[in-house]
Amino acid sequence: MRIPGPEHHEDGGLSAVTAAGGLHEYQLRLHDMYGPVVRFQLPGADEAVSVADPVLLEATAHIDKRPEKLFSFLDPLCEVGNLQVLPADEHTPWRRLLLSVLAGRPAHERHFARFTELARDLADRWAERSDGESVELQQELTALSLRMICGFALGGAEVDTDADRAVDAFEEVLTEHLGRLYQVPRDDPRSAERTDKALAYLRATVDRVVAAHGVGGQNDRSDLIGALVEAGTSPARIxxxxxxTLLAAHHTTGVAVSWTLHLLGRHPGVADRVTAELDHVLGERAAPDYGDLRRLTYLDMVLKESMRLFPPGPYGARETTEDLALGPYDVPAGTTLFYPFWAVHLNPEYWPDPKRFDPERFTPEKVAERPRLAYVPFGFGPRGCEGAALATVEAQLVLAVLLKRLRFLPAPGHEVTPVERFVLWARDGIRMRVRPRHL
Incomplete structure (x- = not known):
């Protein structure tokens, strides 16, 4: 049976994506019109098959290959081969090493005090704002996340790193190379020059912190560089x-916290329940210990519901290595499979009234009723996000520190519009008024 989908366009589908307001919105429309499996033109990959049903996703969960063209925009960040498209025989040991660090409780606990200090510094700065003054969440929270992951990945090396400048540099590089992938014209003739300078700055920054770490000496496997050195990884691959790692981690965590605060500002009853839980678990303490995170069950439900509605990474992709059956459809080897995580998370068959913010969807009883892959904020299978556990710890901690002390309210007249920019970003930022909880 032929997979349904829209007509082909001479421009490779760019006009259809643009008219929908972005690839994430286009996917929602396609699956609403054609069902859970859709054939469509994907800019940068010719034709792809999009899958938005969690049961059908299970049939693809074993695939350990990504389409190289779709991830070519990350080539400039890698000098010895794009790490996002490593062949399976190289990817598997590399992934195992990353998981041994990023998913390990000892490493989380080792860095937790520093993470807490950084989160409290941000809360201090925001608490000093005049009553009702607004802050732009995305930029400041992304910079905070970058500071956290720098300390984690680099073994706590104290290096003079301007997190805001690094965030801007990552944005410059990604905007330029994503634009090339989607064939978006750049009007500024100096954009390529700025991108080269931004990339040079990022590489120099990483080289500086690697050198400060003391590669070749005693290394701690609870930090990323130490584990890589011990495994005999080349300096270029390190x-x-x-x-x-810095790219993926600083974007996803900062954006996830930003969207969560945005939703809490629009649902004061949910925000009140979160703060009541924080007061109960923490008492007079301003921040949780690592062990407290397991007791903040409602905060965890709120974070999960936020990432359902606004998944930090709105989509993923694989390439079939053999013929595959997806329900009634036959998919040949070499096909690009597209995973629209936003559409999966808004599938009304598994999420009634899918656009409604309802943390109660994530009670243990409700979770048990749904297929495993109905909720995939960090992807799935052998190419799922290695930093998912770390990102969750960071996000829970930052939310706990901020919400214990501050209340976030929508900024009057400010419209929040999601767009994709490697992550699900707010086009004009997420501005909110910040007020102390206890005056």
Whole structure:
């Protein structure tokens, strides 16, 4: 049976994506019109098959290959091969090493005090704002996340790193190379020059912190560089790994916290329940211990519901290595499979009234009723996000520190519009008024 989908366009589908307001919105429309499996033109990959049903996703969960063209925009960050498209025989040991650090409780606990200090510094700065003054969440929270992951990945090396400048540099590089992938014209003739300078700055920054770490000496496997050095990884591959880790980690965590605060500002009853839980678990303490996070069950439900509605990474992709059956459809080897995580999370068959913010969807009883892959904020299978556990710890901690002390309210007249920019970003920022909880 032929997979349904829209007509082909001479421009490779760019006009259809643009008219929908972005690829994430286009996917929602396609699956609403054609069902859970859709054939469509994907800019940068010719034709792809999009899958938005969690049961059908299970049939693809074993695939360990990504389409190289779709991830080519990350090539500039890697000097010895794009880490996002490593062949399976290289990817598996590399992934195992990353998981041994990023998913390990000892490493989380080792860095937790520093993470807490950084989160409290941000809360201090925001608490000093005049009553009702607004802050732009995305930029400041992304910079905070970058500071956290720098300390984690680089073994706590104290280096004079301007997090805001690094965030801007990552944005410059990604905007330029994503634009090339989607064939978006750049009007500024100096954009390529700025991108080269931004990339040079990022590489120099990573080199500086790697040198400060003392590669070749005693290394701690609870930090990323130490584990890479102990495994005999080449200096160039260490730099590539650090670059890609910094990129992925600082974007996803900062954006996830920003969207969560945005939703809490629009649902004061949910915000009140979160703060009541924080007061109960923490008492007079301003921040949780690592062990407290397991007791903040409602905060965890709120974070999960936020990432359902606004998944930090709105989509993923694989390439079939053999013929595959997806329900009634046959998919040949070499096909690009597209995973629209936003559409999966808004599938009304598994999420009634899918656009409604309802943390109660994540009670243990409700979770048990749904297929495993109905909720995939960090992807799935052998190419799922290695930093998912770390990102969750960071996000829970930052939310706990901020919400214990501050209340976040929508900024009057400010419209929040999601767009994709490697992550699900707010086009004009997320501005909110910040007020102390206890005056």
């Amino acid at each position: 730099r590539d790994t650090v670059m890609v």
